[in-house]
Amino acid sequence: MTTHADKNGGRRPTERYKALEILKVIAGIVLLFAISWEIIMGDHINFSQTYLIIQFIVCLIFLCDFFIRWGLAERRNRFFWKHLPYLLISIPWLNILDWSGVVLTHDWGILVGLIPMLRAFLAMVIVVEWMVSEKGRMDRIFWAYIFTVVVFTYLSALVFFEYEAGINTKLVGFSNALWWAWMNVTTVGAEIFAVTAIGKIVTVLLPSLGMMFFPIFTTYILNRYTGKK
Structure with missing residues (x-):
């Protein structure tokens, strides 16, 4: 072998x-x-x-x-x-x-x-x-970034829902948690405010992730349309 x-x-x-x-x-x-x-x-x-x-x-x-x-x-x-x-x-x-x-x-x-x-x-x-196991494949790396943002945001919504459900009066169902997560990762913010320590930590991490990954998305699109490698 x-x-x-x-x-x-x-x-x-x-x-x-x-x-x-x-x-x-x-x-x-x-x-x-x-x-x-x-x-x-x-x-x-x-x-x-x-x-x-x-x-x-x-x-x-x-x-x-x-x-x-x-x-x-x-x-x-x-x-x-x-x-x-x-x-x-x-x-x-x-x-x-x-x-x-x-x-x-x-x-x-x-x-x-x-x-x-x-x-x-x-x-x-x-x-x-x-x-991203195959090196030199920019498309795979790009989609890995997209996957990371989507899944990280989704998991953050799960964490938020797990620790805030039943405690946070503004959180009604998982759909609210998912909306909260996407509004925060885009740095827009939501009217649902965390009341637990874990929820507050995730609230800080999500915008940080958004600020790190969205410039990568913009750079990739620009390189695609300008022909740069």
Whole structure:
């Protein structure tokens, strides 16, 4: 079986690694759908058993990917510390807590509740990495930027809805959260104001993302029509 060098100087089996990459992308997409369903249709208090099973399977795939790449890396110590956040996010903490019967305080509950959302952003990054895997393809990179803005805005709406629903009197349904997110990412602003700490953080991050990515869109369009590369 053919092999090629990985980013850390080691050798890896091409076919198996590509299969794992595809599986990881599929798992990331499934996770995005599962989190969307859980937040929009859930009760914002308890996670459903269906979601816990799905995120456990996805976590196993992410963990397998980490340990395989770690085992194939030439500088394993460097690889481990560089990808430690990926490992920590990939651990199925919610399942572990559910199995152990641990009852969390409100503050710790908020912190642990963020982990599925962090994993959703990780899933977004995995899909983007797959989209730009072929170097020298400006169109793929451009569409990866578009994908990032759309999915990041959508996930931000999910986060906002998860933590503001039932607390923010101006938030009526997920459609309001989605409208709020797009109005903020375009830096226009909305009449729905965050009342939770997490909501306020997302409110700051969204316009920042918009200010970073929309100039890229403008530059791409200009280069397209002026013939520049």
